[in-house]
Amino acid sequence: MPDGMLVDYDGLIPNNVGLNQDARLRKALETWHPGYIDWWKEMGPEGFQESLVYLRTAVSVDPKGWARFGYVKMPEYRWGILLAPAVEGRRIGFGQHKGEPAWQEVPGEYRAMLRRLIVIQGDTEPASVEQQRHLGKTAPSLYDMRNLFQVNVEEGRHLWAMVYLLQKYFGKDGREEAEELLRRRSGSRDAPRMLGAFNEATPDWLSFFMFTFFTDRDGKMQLEALAQSGFDPLSRTCRFMLTEEAHHMFVGETGVQRIVERTAQAMNAAGIEDPTDVERVRALGVIDLPLVQKKINLHFSLTLDLFGNEVSTNAANAYNAGLKGRYREDKIDDDHRLLDSTYPVLRLKEGRIVEEQVPALSALNMRLRDDYVADCRAGVERWNRVLEKANIPFRLTLPHVAFNRRIGEFAGAHVTPEGEVVDAASWAARCGSWLPSAEDGMFLEGLMRPEYAPGRYAGWIAPPKVGIDGKPGEFEYVKLHMA
Ligand code: BYC
Ligand code: FE
Ligand code: FE
Numbered sequence: 420m421p422d423g424m425l426v427d428y429d430g431l432i433p434n435n436v437g438l439n440q441d442a443r444l445r446k447a448l449e450t451w452h453p454g455y456i457d458w459w460k461e462m463g464p465e466g467f468q469e470s471l472v473y474l475r476t477a478v479s480v481d482p483k484g485w486a487r488f489g490y491v492k493m494p495e496y497r498w499g500i501l502l503a504p505a506v507e508g509r510r511i512g513f514g515q516h517k518g519e520p521a522w523q524e525v526p527g528e529y530r531a532m533l534r535r536l537i538v539i540q541g542d543t544e545p546a547s548v549e550q551q552r553h554l555g556k557t558a559p560s561l562y563d564m565r566n567l568f569q570v571n572v573e574e575g576r577h578l579w580a581m582v583y584l585l586q587k588y589f590g591k592d593g594r595e596e597a598e599e600l601l602r603r604r605s606g607s608r609d610a611p612r613m614l615g616a617f618n619e620a621t622p623d624w625l626s627f628f629m630f631t632f633f634t635d636r637d638g639k640m641q642l643e644a645l646a647q648s649g650f651d652p653l654s655r656t657c658r659f660m661l662t663e664e665a666h667h668m669f670v671g672e673t674g675v676q677r678i679v680e681r682t683a684q685a686m687n688a689a690g691i692e693d694p695t696d697v698e699r700v701r702a703l704g705v706i707d708l709p710l711v712q713k714k715i716n717l718h719f720s721l722t723l724d725l726f727g728n729e730v731s732t733n734a735a736n737a738y739n740a741g742l743k744g745r746y747r748e749d750k751i752d753d754d755h756r757l758l759d760s761t762y763p764v765l766r767l768k769e770g771r772i773v774e775e776q777v778p779a780l781s782a783l784n785m786r787l788r789d790d791y792v793a794d795c796r797a798g799v800e801r802w803n804r805v806l807e808k809a810n811i812p813f814r815l816t817l818p819h820v821a822f823n824r825r826i827g828e829f830a831g832a833h834v835t836p837e838g839e840v841v842d843a844a845s846w847a848a849r850c851g852s853w854l855p856s857a858e859d860g861m862f863l864e865g866l867m868r869p870e871y872a873p874g875r876y877a878g879w880i881a882p883p884k885v886g887i888d889g890k891p892g893e894f895e896y897v898k899l900h901m902a
Contacts, residue, residue, distance in 0.1 A: 426478055426499060433499030435480060436583070447586045448500075451597055455578075458601045459494060463548055464571055467555045468494055471898040472568045473887070477501055477576070480659055488888045490898065496572045500583045503658035511649035513748050513755040514741040521651040525588045529740045533650060534589055536743060538596050539613055540641065541581030542603065544574045546617035547630070549605035554627055557867035559877035563624070565887065565896035566670045570631060573663045580656045588652065615825060616721040623863040624880075625678065625706060629718035632671030632798060637725045639664050640746060640791045647744025672798050677881040678706055679802055683809035684881070694813035701862060704878045708806075708813045710862070713855045715815060716836055719795065720823035726788040728827045729764050734783040745783065746790040762786055765820065766828050770840055772821055792820065823854065871899060 426435045431449055438445045460468060472493060475486040480501050509521040525533055548571045558564035578600060585593035603610045606618045616634055621627050642664060646657040685705040686694070694700070700707040727734065737743040738757070745751060753760070762782035763774045779786075795817060803814050819838030821829040833846035836853055870877045874893030886894055 426480070426501060428478070428497070432579075433478075433497045434501070436500050436502060436587075438500070441587075444587050447594060448583070451582060451586065451594075454598070454601050455498075455575075456494060458545065459548075459575060462545070462552060462604070463493060463575070464555045464568055465552045467564075467568070467897070467899075468492065469900040471900070473565055473890075473894075473896045474569055474572060475888070477659075477663070480504060482662065485662065493568060493572060496575070498572070498576045498579050500579055501576075501659050502652065502655035505651070505655065509651060509654075511741045512647055513744050514649070514739045515756070516649060516741040517755050519649075521649050521654070523651055525650065526740075529742060530589070532737060532740060533653070533742055534585070534592070534596065536645065536737065537581050537584050537653065538600070540645065541578055541585070541596075541600050542613045543617050543638070544577040544581070545600060546603075546605045546612035546614075547571075547574050547634070549612075550617065550619070550621040550630070551627060554621065554624065557624065557869050558871070559624060559880045560870050560875060560882075561873055561896040562876075562883060562886065562894075563674070563880075567627065568897070570635075570667050570670060573667070576663070577660055580660055584652060584656060615724050619721060622860060623867050624674070625711070625714050625863060626718070628671045628674030628678070629714045630671070631667050632675060633715075633718040633722040633795065634725070635664060635667040635671060636794060637722050637791065639668065640787055640794070641725075643746050644743050644748075644787060647748040649741030653742075672801065673883060674880075675711065676802055676805055677883065678879065679708070679711060679805050679815075680809075681705055681879055681881040682708060682711075683806060683811045686811060687809060692812075694811055704866065706863070706866070706879050708811070708815070709852075710855065710859050712815055713853060713859065715799070716818045716822065717854050719817055723788060723791075723820055724824060724826040726791070726827075727784045729766075729785040729788070730777055730781050730828075731784045732781060735778075735780040738780060738783055743783075746787055764828075767821070767832055767840075772834070772838060772840065788820070792817065818853075 426433050427439065430438060431452060432438060469492060471490040473488060474491050474496065475488050476497050477485050477499060478487045479485045480503055511517055511519050511521055551567060551571060554567055555564055558567065582597045582600065585597050603612050605612045606620065611618045621630055639661065642657040642661050646654050646661065648654045682700065682705040685703045686700060689703055691699050694708045697707045697709060748755065757779040760779040761776040762779040762785065764777050764782050764785045765772055766775050799815050799817055806813055818836035819834060821832060821834040821838060822836045824830050833841050833843050835841060866879050868877065873895045876882045882892065886892060887896065
């Protein structure tokens with residue numbers, strides 16, 4: 420096995436970063452550890468800390484087989500520090516240092532910029548665990564509950580990944596930032612999480628699936644951009660995180676797909692031909708497709724805000740410095756400096772949405788967002804195939820990127836999901852048909868009754884096609900221990 424693929428499991432913190440040979444770092448992380456466990460017990464999945472959950476744990480970083488499955492109590496999960504294997508002779512792939520050897524230490528002139536990127540990335544991970552902590556109580560099956568907890572423990576591990584970088588490479592202020600990551604709380608008035616979408620509630624399982632589809636996918640895009648980093652430890656950390664991220668998006672995509680499938684079945688069985696006959700569909704105990712669309716509108720627009728301003732000097736500086744690249748930078752065929760090229764950006768000019776060419780360096784957030792939208796669109800089309808097969812005359816779509824935005828060019832503008840700019844009054848009058856209303860929330864709340872019998876599923880969601888780790892349908896993914 421190549422060097423660095425074996426993980427040391429003997430100490431408190433599993434790792435493949437030679438923690439045993441670095442007494443100072445080991446001490447710093449072991450000092451941080453109890454605070455993390457306290458945070459997990461206080462803010463992690465509520466009511467299930469004593470249950471045995473069939474989880475995968477990363478035990479290697481070999482892409483061909485890195486995980487082991489087994490029953491674990493979540494507070495005893497082995498959160499490890501795992502970096503993808505080093506690439507020998509790796510060089511910086513973009514920006515003004517293109518072609519120089521990748522950095523193994525923090526370049527002094529970029530220290531603050533790099534720390535900020537790592538702290539923002541780190542802040543989102545525990546935030547999502549906090550947002551999802553009540554959902555175990557309404558899980559539609561043990562299979563889904565297990566997937567929720569799998570996502571949660573891995574987001575916890577992603578926090579460890581960023582804390583490792585802060586503690587190892589940023590000295591005292593790194594340690595302070597690591598403490599702050601445990602202090603902020605999603606939705607808190609005094610100490611909120613850093614980015615908007617991570618302070619929103621995740622009140623029901625439709626939201627959870629939308630979050631893992633849309634928001635974890637922002638995670639994927641940002642991690643891909645950071646995996647290109649010239650700061651090699653960040654690149655290697657993000658590359659390994661991406662292997663876990665794939666499952667998070669699988670949970671979201673298949674979750675929504677199973678909801679759509681169940682709704683289509685129930686409508687066909689009841690002979691309901693009009694998908695917008697919300698009342699009749701809801702009476703069947705399934706989720707109407709217009710509500711699925713509203714949740715798409717909400718989670719897509721909230722997540723677009725996470726890409727920052729379309730035109731951003733932060734993004735240009737991070738690229739120039741070689742810290743944050745483009746999506747699949749290493750596969751793009753151009754000069755990787757972007758000093759002379761332009762990129763089209765949508766802007767709001769005199770009440771109209773127009774496309775404008777801007778210097779490519781300053782449009783990097785926009786470019787990453789475009790790549791993100793394309794990735795989302797492919798997933799939505801896969802959902803639509805379920806409707807097509809079931810002969811349901813309804814198609815899900817992504818709203819226009821200017822719809823319901825709070826950050827960037829369209830912040831505060833009144834734009835319909837179709838991309839039409841309207842005045843504030845007509846937006847307000849119609850927004851109940853575009854975004855989930857209080858009544859929609861109450862309907863979902865009423866549906867969210869837990870189903871804890873092995874192999875059984877709530878009536879609003881179809882069973883999955885295959886189990887986790889090849890397990891049969893009635894497998895007990897969570898052995899409940901109710902306090
Ligand atoms: N909310 O130049 P600008 C994940 C601030 S998700 C609040 O436009 P930049 C996960 C910005 O901080 C991936 N504030 O932005 C998913 C700046 O403030 P300062 C997370 C915002 O820097 C699911 C000012 O506005 N990782 O992993 O180009 C579950 C002007 O900013 C927001 C990352 O995001 C906002 N939405 O781009 C678990 C990667 N947007 O500094 C996990 C690291 C902007 O002037 N972060 N602002 O006070 C970044 O690369 C960039 O910071 C951003 C923003 C892309 C977020
Ligand atoms: Fe994550
Ligand atoms: Fe994730």
